[in-house]
Amino acid sequence: MTAERKIARLFNLNDENWMRHANPWSVWTRYSVLPVIAFAFWSRLWIGWWCILPAVVAILWMILNPVLFSKPKSTKNWASKAVMGERVYLNRDNVEIPTVHQSPIFKILNTISFIGVVLSVWAIVVYSVWGVVLGVTLSYLGKTWYLDRMVWLFEDMKDISPEYKAWEY
Known part of the structure; x- marks a missing residue:
């Protein structure tokens, strides 16, 4: 089992929830987590221990985000393909990439x-x-470039597997 699959299980990413996470709103709103956490702890001198509250909210948002959105109307966009590429990558022990x-x-x-x-x-x-x-910036540069590579992976793999092809609509 790949490490990515273990992480997906931690986030309860079953077939339905993967498709919910493929909603572009899910992808783009997760970018809010790190700045909110940074600001929360940055504000510790101003608001004291209350700084924990926005940090906890941001962490909860990161955990719940993949399952809060509905399935996208279309997956023919960069954000959806990035998520589907992640799904292909975690399945590399079953379907060779x-x-x-x-x-x-x-x-x-x-x-x-x-x-x-x-x-x-x-x-x-x-x-x-x-x-x-x-x-x-460095964190988001690495993550965004990684997601872009996932789009490339999905594009290369969608015609190899009928399951992968069915994710694009």
């Missing part, structure tokens, strides 16, 4: 995103506005 998509780029992009999160945490601790901006 092309060699071009087996490069370490996915790990590199996730590492870039992780470094951005670590930089953001450090910057929040030391109150470095530029560090937070750089960290969030």
